[in-house]
Amino acid sequence: MSFLRRLLSGQTDVAPGISSTAPPTNSPPHLPTLPPFQYTPLPSPTTHFRILQLQPTAADLATPWTSIPLRGTLLPCPISSPPAYHALSYCWGDATPADSIIVDGAILRITASCAAALRRMLRGKPRGRKIWVDAICINQADDAGALRERGAQVAMMDRIYRGAEQVDVYVGEGDAGTEVACEAVRRLVKYSVGAAVPGSTGRYFARKYEALAMEVLACTPEYPYGKLHGLFRQPWFGRYWVIQEVALAQNVTFYCGKHLLLLSSIIIATDFSPLSPTLLESNPMAVHWRTYTMYHTSVQAWIRQRENHSATPNVPPPALSQVIIPPALLFEATRPEDKVHALYGICKRLGYDLPVPDYTKSLAIVYTETAQAILRYDGQQGLDQLLESACASPSSRDQGIPSWAPDLSSCIRKWSSANLPNSCMNDRRNTWPSGRGNPGCQFELGTDSSKLRVKGRRLDIVCEPGTPWEIDNAATNIFGRDHAPTGSHIFALMTSLESWFAIVLRSMNAVSASQASTAGLRLAEVLAKDTKGNSSVDDLQELSRYLALAMTIAKRSEDPGRLVLADRTMDPQDYVRHGDNCTLSEAMYMQLGRIMPGMAWKTVFRTAQGFLGVGPYSVAEGDVTVVFQGCSLAGLLRPAGEGYSYVGPAYVLGVMHGEFWEAGEAGDDEWFELV
Known part of the structure; x- marks a missing residue:
């Protein structure tokens, strides 16, 4: 199971009963009356x-x-x-x-x-x-x-x-949890290094390493998220500024309680690739822990490659959008403009010339200039990434950020009904709605820098959006929250599933049981295609069966405050708990996990001509579905004066492999002005 899927499922972080210890706040002894400190200006703040x-x-x-x-x-x-x-x-x-x-x-x-x-x-x-x-x-x-x-x-x-x-x-300063985690890191490094020694010594350490790795990764009542969780639940690992601080350092030492850990030790300890493929597949947390420093070390490798003028095949040069957009979703910053400013030095060393950090500029100007730089450096790939990430939200609109420019202040840690997402997260593969042989994206910035013109073709009008799957990431125990998950995201999914299934039925005018079965398969297709793009017929049928089973069980549940989604073939000992009121069998959990995170804060919609699609939570009746030339996903537009407000990316069943584009002709092309 992928990191993001685990992340949104609520199975990634804080163990019940373990909280992060705050740093000591001992004030110094009584001090004589002294004046407040006043800074003396630097001789030159640029030198x-x-x-x-x-x-x-x-x-x-x-x-x-x-x-x-x-x-x-x-x-x-x-x-x-x-x-x-x-x-x-x-x-x-x-x-x-x-x-x-x-x-x-x-x-x-x-x-x-x-x-x-x-x-x-x-x-x-x-x-x-x-x-x-x-x-x-x-x-x-x-x-x-x-x-x-x-x-x-x-x-x-x-x-x-x-x-x-x-x-x-x-x-x-840590606590009992960090103590266990740091000791686990130390032993993992020792055994991993020993396993690389040739001969019987290496084989001895390899056996020790495998046993230890399985112990560290095991989710037990005492350590529900494994033994490394005590370290990675610390707030430092979720902050934005620290990316630059680690990536640019000559040497890095971590201080946690009495422990001193090298960055290289943490990297070795979180790399469980020495395990056999069978053991890796059975331990999804083996992939999860690597993600806490993966972006930091990737940036470090990019910079060293460029500065050493080396051409390392395993470290391809990144696009600017690759540097800017992913960490904005995953990490937090106190000031929203720092989602750009904190990476200024990294971008400079990678050859990207961003405007010099200026805290007197409005947030809209900072984010617009960043989006323009992405278009300037990345071209078609940049447009693709911008339109995949941007999402209409009230907060973005209030800040004056153009609808086509991603609002980088968003962070998945904070998403909830009280803090609506202002970015999109897509986990899809091999979608290319513009078809084969097209000339690629065509776009141009208007004389007003807040406007962007993009070439595409109009597909249809949304006539019915479903109920979005809203996830409160605090309630799902995401990224080190100190309370147990509630399972609320599973209850919310049941409501959304019922809405989505009804939309599919209406798109087919289905009335018979056989048609309902076909509708279930079609719903599975649109949900799975949004995240994978390559599901087999057998895979879709299996997903369809579990979706139908989940809805049936939910409707029959005698206790509206408790939900047990389980197929009878599973041993109850293999059930997965999501808080006190929600339990899933492992098979059900894995099947529902196939649509995470592709459907988090998204919904199914249908168009006037019967197309089915998946779009952001903000999609509304009357939105225009457009296929942009050369882009990987379709888009949803909302009329706004003489132009359009960009609502967000969309996956539309039946057009994602070029069918719609190739059936048309050049006369269908239109320029859409996004504001």
Whole structure:
């Protein structure tokens, strides 16, 4: 099962009863009355940066390290020739200042997480250390001068992290869960390295590695998500800024409680490929854990390949859309414009010239300029990626973001009915509605940069959208939530399935039982095609059977607050629990998993001519279905003045392999202006 499918199924993260320990918030002892710290402007914010020289005193040696008073001085240094220093990577957490540091004889208020990270860096360092930490070394004020400085400093952060001797990642002080996870990492690395030794020694360690890997991956009552979960549920692994901090580092060391882990150790520990294919297939979590650092290490490999002028076959050069769009969905940033600014240095090193970070620009301008850069560098592939990712939402509209430009502030961790998605996530393969032999995408930006003209052909009008499958990602226990999953997404799916099945029946004017059976198969086809694109007839029939069984059981359920979706052929011991009120047999879970995440926050719709499709939750009656020339998915447009608002991508049964395009002619072509 894929990572994203596990992610949306609610089976990926926090174990009940295990919570992430907050960093120590011990304030320093009583301090004399000191003035608040005032930043001195840098000689030049484009050529200089500040380094914090932490300066503990002799008296601090007798103080527990979690309570050491923080003192230091800020050193302005030229970026071209700085002294030796480390750079700190940590999760900001609560932005409310809850602690203090004395800087150059004045008090600077800082967050609890920043203070805890700095104290951890002083542990065992009686002479102090030089360290770069963004919250202190960059003026965080919101006046015009500070904003200009911040933009200039963000633009050179690639040089700051690359110039550091080491990037120190403070994950947190941890708890019993992180202790187990860190120990598991240590042992996995030991056995994995030993297994590579030739001869009997290697075979011995290979056996040890296999037994340990199965133990670590096992989902047990004590460790419902395996033993690595205690580490990867820590907030650092879900943050956006840390991608650049790790990818550009010369060396990376993770600090978690008493443990120090190298990045290379975490990569080895989460790579379970030495297991046999049979064992890998039976342990979906074996793939899941790798995803927490996969993007970071991919970016690192891309940069090193480019800087070393090497041509590594296994590391193809990325498109700009590949660099920008995927992490925006998966990781969080406090400021939405940082979904672009935090990758500025990475993009620069990969040869992409984005506008210099400017915190005085509106979010709409930042995202529009980014979308324009994707079109400029990626061409047809860029248009494809933009239209696959963009999705109409009230928040995007309120911000003034053009409908065709993805709203990168969206993050799947936050999706809920109270926080509607403003991006689309597609997991489909081999769809190409424009058919064979077409000349590729044709598009042009209008004189108004917020408008985009795209060539395509009109297919039909939506006449009935179904009930979207709405998933509250907090309730599904996604990405380290500290409470158990509720199973609400399964209850919501049952409501949506009933709606979708009714739409398919009406599209066929079906009345008999045999027609209903055909409709079930057709529903399975449209759902499976959205995610796979290559399901066999047997696969579709199996999915259809389980969809029908699920709806039948749901309708017959005597307890509306409890749902047991199980085929009688399965041993109850193999059932999968989703919270206290929802249980599925393993076979049912696997079949419903086939439509995750392709249908999350999407719905089935039918058109006036009887086409069936899948579109975003925001699709409405009257939307126009269009096949854009050369694009991988169809699109949904909504009339808006003299142009169209882009609603989102669509999969339409019967047109995804060129049938519609090849049956038409050049006279059917139209230019659609997206606003």
